Amino acid sequence: MRNVFIIHGTGGSPEGNWFPWLKKELEKLGQEVFVPRFPIFENQNLDNWLETFEEYEGKINEETVFVGHSLGPAFILNLLERFDKKVKACFFVAGFVGLLGIEEFDKLNKTFISGKFDWPRIKKNCEKFYVINSNGDPYVHLEKGKFLAKKLGTEVILMKGAGHINADSGFTTFELLLDKIKEEL
Helix, strand or coil, rough: CCCEEEEEEEECCCCCCHHHHHHHHHHHHHEEECCCCCCHHHHHHHHHHHHHHHHHHHHCCCEEEEEEEEHHHEEEEEEEHHHCCEEEEEEEEECCCCCCHHHHHHHHHHHHHHCCCCHHHHHEEEEEEEEECCCCCCCCCCHHHHHHHHHHCEEEEEECCCCCCCCHHHHCCCCCHHHHHHCCC
């Protein structure tokens, strides 16, 4: 069964940004879409998120597509390191690894990004990666996206002046992302 997982970031929720719109659009295309609600703020750490995700692990297969926003890509990278199977594609929007240099977020994000990632294993467990970043992101500088893309053997899809590519930046829909996902379905 083809399915898509949409993973929110720090302080996020399944109802935020372009997530509900994307879920609805993908369901119209016959996809099974999951948008897990992860613990945030004081309960946000990698172990809690992995525990929350356990109920979905049986749904993952070679047709699975992951979409992550902000911290979501770092969580997906942690999942890919643990997999013994390959997924179809990963779409990383405003994603990063490493510290952002913003104390409040670095404190919340550190368990997701503090270890060294096994890049060869991650790349082995996903057929194709897409990295989408903005040159106007107030949290995730473009260099973070470029670093992530380089490690994954892909190029950055640059969105000029798109902020954090979230609702605060005017993104309650996201046609570019939907079009790219359709290419993989």
